[in-house]
Amino acid sequence: MSEPSRPEPRLVPHEGDERLAWDTARRVLEVLEHAQDERGEATLVLTGGSMGIRVIGELAGHPDAAVIDWSRVNVWWSDERFLPGADGERNGVQAADAWGETHELTWDRVHPVAGSDEIASADAAAEDYAEELAAAAENEGSDTGLPVFDLALLSLGPDTHVASLFPGREDVLRTDAPVFAVEDSPKPPPTRVTMSLPAINSAQRVWLLVAGAAKAGALATIRRPEITATEAPASAVRGTRETLWLVTEDALPGMPEDPDPAPGGTAG
Template identity: 35%
Template sequence: MVHTAPTAPVLCTFPNDQELQAALAHFIVKAQKESIEKKGRFTVAISGGSLPKQLAGLIDNPAVKWDKWQVFYADERVVPLDHEDSNHHLNTRELFSKVPIPRQNIHTIDPSLADDLEELADAYEKELIREFAMKDSARFPIFDLVLLGIGPDGHTCSLFPGHALLSEEDRWVAYIEDSPKPPPRRVTLTLPVLNHAARIAFVVTGESKADVLHTILDEPEKGLPASRVRPVYPGHIYWFTDEAAAAKVQYPRTPFKL
C-alpha cells in the first residue's frame, strides 16, 4: 500500500457566528457544485453537537441542490431517532426540517438493531457500501465533505482519547459501548474513513474550546483524536472557528474570501 502525506490544515477565523455561517455555507455550496459537476451527487457526513446550528446559512439558500445530497452521520448515538440524544433528531430539528431534502437521501442507523451493536454497525456499513463501493470501487468511502465538531477533550465523532477505536484500520463503521460521554452506546465512522474524505471541515466556536483547539493545532504530537484527522493527499482539512475559540492558537490563519 502506498501511503501519502496528509495535507496541512487551513484555519479560518471569524469575529461572530453570522460571518462564520455565511463563509461555511459558501464553502459547502462550492464543494457541492464541484462534486455534482464531477459525478452528479454530493456525499456528506455530518456530526451533531453545536454543529447543526452553524449550518443556518444553508436554509433558504437557492444554491443548495438538496435532491443531489446523500447524507450520512459521522457518528450516532444508539437511541431512537426522535430521542433528544440522537444526532439525526438534532440535525432534523436544526436543518433538515427546514429544507426540501428528500427523506430517502438521509441515511440513518436502524434503531431496531439496537440490541446488537455489532449488527447495527454492520448494517450501517452496508448502507455506505451501497452508496460508495458500487459506484467508486474504493477501499474506503471518499466523502465529498465531512462536517465535524470537537469535544473539550479533543474527541471528534465518537473517537475518544486513548480508546482502542483510534487504532481501527479496516472497518468503515465501528461501535462503542463504553463512551466516556453519555450516552455510552454509539456507532462512528473510523479514522481511515475520515482521512480518505475529499474535504473535512471542523466547526468550532466559543471560549470553552480555546485550550483544546490550541492543543489540536499547535501540539498535534499529543495525538488527540481530532489531531489525527488529516486527510491524505489530495484531501483537504479546514477549520472554521470564531475568535474566541482560536484565541490561544498559534497556528497561522488563512483569510477566507467569499
C-alpha cells in the same frame, strides 16, 4: 506503497459564532455545487454538536441554497448516539429539526444510523451502517467499501474528541472496520456508533468546527506538532484535498475569555 501526503490543516478565524456558522454554510454550498457539476451528485458527512447543527440550519436558510439540487445530495453521519430513532438527543433528529422543510432531500440518499428501537445492538447498528456504505461504494463502482465523501464536517470536543473517537482510547487507531460501536463513551450517552478515523479521512475535505473560548485548550492541544491521534483524536483528521480548522477568534490561544468592554460601553 506509502500514502500520498495530505495538505496540512489551514486555520481560518472568524469573529464569532454567527459569522462562523454563516461562512461555513456558504463554503458547504460551494463544495456541493462543485461536486454536482463534476460528478452529478454530492456527498456530505455531517456531525452533531451545537455548532454543527447550527451550520445545518444556516445551510437550509442560506439565500444561495437554491443553486443546489438537493435531490442529488447524499448525507451520512460521522457518529450517532445509540438511542431510539426518534430520540431528540440523536444527531440526526436535531439536524432534521434544524433543516426543516425548506429543501426536499431524497430519503434514499439520507442514511441515519439505526436506532436502539430498530436493531438489536450498537454492534449490529455499526455493521449495518458499514454495509450501507459498502453498497453505496459498489454503486459508484468503488471496491474500497466507502463512497466518495466530498466533505466531512466535524466538531472539536473540549477534550479533543471528534465524532465518537475519544482521547486515551485505542479504538481511535482502529483500521479493521469503517464503523464501530463505542460501548463506554466518557460522554453520555455511553453507547454510540462512530466512523473510524480512516473512514473520516477518506473524505476529500475535512473541516473541523471550533467555537467558543471553552475550546481554546483543545485547539491549542491539537496544534501541537508532537501530539498523537490517541492523545488528541481531532489532531489526526485530514482530508485528501483539504483540511480546514474553522474557528472563532475567542477559541484561539491567548484570546481573553471575557474581553473588557469598550470605553463608555458595556460588555455584550
